[in-house]
Amino acid sequence: MNVLLDHLPEFREGFLGTLAITAASAVLALVLGILIAGFRVSPIPPLRAFGTAWVTLLRNTPLTLLFLIAFFVIPQIFFPGTSPFVLAMGALGCYTSSFVCEAVRSGINTVPLGQAEAARSLGLTFSQTLRMIVLPQATRTVIPPLSSIFIALTKNSAIAGAFSVSELFSVSKLLSDKGYAIGWIFLWIALAYLVITFTISGVFRLLERRLEVAR
Amino acid sequence: MSSSVLYDAPGPKARIRNRIFSVVGVLAVLGIVVFAVLRLNAKGQFEPEMWNIFNNAGVRTNIRDGVLTTLKVFALAAVLSLILGALLAVGRLSDHKPVRWLATGFIELFRAVPLLITIYALWVLFLTYKSDLGFTGDGTEFWALVIGLTVYNGTVQAEVLRAGINSVPKGQREAAYALGMSKTQVMTTVLVPQAVRAMLPTIISQLVVTLKDTSLGFIITYKELLYSLQEMAGNIVVNDENPYFPMIVVGGVIYIAMCMALSALATWIERRGRRTKTGIPVADAAQPLAAGDAAADLTATDAPDGKTD
Helix, strand or coil, X not given: CHHHHHCHHHHHHHHHHHHHHHHHHHHHHHHXXXXXXXXXXXXCHHHHHHHHHXXXXXXXXXXXXXXXXXXXXXXXXXXXXXXXXXXXXXXXXHHHHHXXXXXXXXXXXXXXXXXXXXXXXXXXXXXXXHHHHHHHHHHHHHHXXXXXXXXXXXXXXXXXXXXXXXXXXXXXXHHHHCCCCHHHHHHHHHHHHHXXXXXXXXXXXXXXXXXXXXX | CCHHHHCCCCCHHHHHHHHHHHHHHHHHHHHHHHHHHHHHHHCCCCCHHHHHHHHCHHHHHHHHHHHHHHHHHHHHHHHHHHHHHHHHHHHHCCCCHHHHHHHHHHHHHHHHCCHHHHHHHHHHHHHHCHHHHCCCCCHHHHHHHHXXXXXXXXXXXXXXXXXXXXXXXXXXXXXXXXXXXXXHHHHHHHHHHHHHHHHHHHHHXXXXXXXXHHHHHHCCCCCCHHHHHHHHHHXXXXXXXXXXXXXXXXXXHHHHHHHHHHHHHHHHHHHHHHHCCCCCCXXXXXXCCCHHHHHHHHHHHHCHHHHHC
């Protein structure tokens, strides 16, 4: 019991850290995922190939390996001295973007054919069709899978804790190094994750209900 | 729906525009790649000596041992998680309330907690009682990793199986009871075989996740593939530089090859299942993020997909 009360500031910091890294990589994953889903259905073959390669490679790579790349290879190439938070955000965001891309792509496939056909016969270009007709209607079917993707992202963010980003896993490491019983730490950390994942699924259920349309 | 619905067959102007976009896109990607190669080259990561390390027998043995260790953990965790998954799935569908509650609670708790936290907690726990449990050498890390993977993936497999059992047509169960079979008989000889058949692609895709997650052993310093690569990269110094890039390239290729082979198996089984006419829909080979999705996919393959095709 005492672990939580004695170390409330650490737990709060870890909780906020998990929230921050999750939110930042969720935004990155959404932007990248939608962009690459656009690539995968675009009329330009090299872009399609790039999208397919992106998704295939990232879905079959362990996230830990991506973290190693982000922390040992990327600083050698691009920006030496980038903060661990940004590097972890990059690894998590890229990894999750491949799942977002697949969700968006299958969402695009559920929009009735007539919609895209009508848009085309009105003379809209590919990007206009996608942006103004298809994607807004795909949103409704993409919301439920997105909810599980973000819950998975929350859980994956624990790996960032092992790479010197301050969040819930690093708190559990810190406190067990201090010699507190691991059982209680585990329970409190589990509770914190449950709070976050329940909030995510609640928010998405709300969104789903808001966007629901009687067809 | 094919993607071509989103755009017209390109005319002369569009063809030129597409070609321009192709060239610009390819150039942009090439630019980034060339820049990366130049920077890595400047750090000496492309020197022949840097890659010559893979001709060293010790390095090769380490990589081979790493792959074998990873596969050992994967094999054990896969078998145990399937067994645990079957037990939990049946437990959650049990007629006895306490059993149902226990299985549900176990599934919900360990599914919600990140796998890394579970593995770490188990590791610390095992370290504390190391001598009591009789672990020697790296047995502590090994069992923490295997049991962590088993517990987490077992809960996911349980949900996948449960979705499969629920997807078996109701008539099957009723017919089996009408023939006078006992509850156990109905479950083991009628429902589970059909559920496994329907969910096999999803089960194998979750095994791919299990394989990927063995790399978490890196964090609890268990000497699997990723850890030995990282250890070698840290210890070997060529021309005053550590060979991080060659090691990660080699490791990445090994991991991607293993995972893609398993994924291909899942896709193959899915396609094979679609051809047969048993009337049981086969789930998607997509990796389940949450087990609930598997059930949603299964119902989705029945109805709306047919309409949009």
